[in-house]
Amino acid sequence: MLDPAAAALLAQLEAAGLRDFPDLGVTESRAALALFPRLQGESMPMANVADLTIPSPDGDIPARMYVPTTDSPLPLLVYFHGGGFVVGDIEVADRPCRELASTTGTIVISVDYRLAPEHPAPAPLNDAYAAVTWAAQEGEGLGGDGRLCVAGDSAGGNLAATVALLARDRGGPRIDTQLLLYPITDMSKELPSRAENGEGYLLTARGMRWFTEHYLSGGASPLDPTISPLLAPDLSGLPPAIVVTAGFDPLRDEGQAYAQRLLDSGVPVHHIENPTMIHGFLWMSAVLDRSSVVLQLVGTSLREQFAHR
Secondary structure, three states: OOOHHHHHHHHHHHHOOOOOHHHHHHHHHHHHHOOHHHHOOOOOOOOEEEEEEEOOOOOOEEEEEEEOOOOOOEEEEEEEOOOOOOOOOOOOOHHHHHHHHHHHOOEEEEEOOOOOOOOOOOHHHHHHHHHHHHHHHHOHHHOEEEEEEEEEEOHHHHHHHHHHHHHHHHOOOOOOEEEEEOOOOOOOOOOHHHHHOOOOOOOOHHHHHHHHHHHOOOOOOOOOOOOOHHHOOOOOOOOOEEEEEEEEOOOHHHHHHHHHHHHHOOOOEEEEEEEEEEOOHHHOOOOOHHHHHHHHHHHHHHHHHHHOO
């Protein structure tokens, strides 16, 4: 059963005339997502927040660092926001990143990677990998203690998963754990949840097809494992994972499938299932109580994983 608070939110959005991303177009979709922080609650204070510039072969990448406490060095968590590779930025992700830093006890570095259709695949992934490489190299100067997590939601979860694959195959940087929040893992086909939850739950199957078309508009193949990590022939040797899925999410099945494939490959996985939730629920803490509950579970799980690294 859909959570009553989620159902009420969806009804309010429908009454307000919410339009799907393909109907809005790229520019209007980006403006519409900028209103998302209204669902995120109060901004959490940090010991330090600083805007950064990450150098990369393709040009400087904007980022923002969140430090929850300055008492001692902390693990680094490099975070990639969601938005279908087309919308979203570090401003929209600001409040969630503050809460993530607080609940996980990590220094969060939120990466403002390039977006499609102006910069289709592999540009966002190139930025993500460059940011993680830089964070690993500069960790001590950033206040890090040597431990590193890659994390992201939705499209950002795809980037986190594929960065972990690239780091394994390229011999570094060393990643200790990966946090995948309702990730996109297969753009080659539509698993059953895309039809089951394809209408009426905020993210639509039609919207996902629109995002995918923009992301692949440079000619990348959906069969490429750096596009669809679920299709990677070998997932062994990857860092332990925390995977969060939602029952009323078009991406539910591919998140579940990726968690299972990791387990089958010998990778430790903590799969946090949320059968009553919708896509994006973790960044709706002002209206969905489950958001804060799950972030606390994520924080506990991440601390436990770091304790063994």
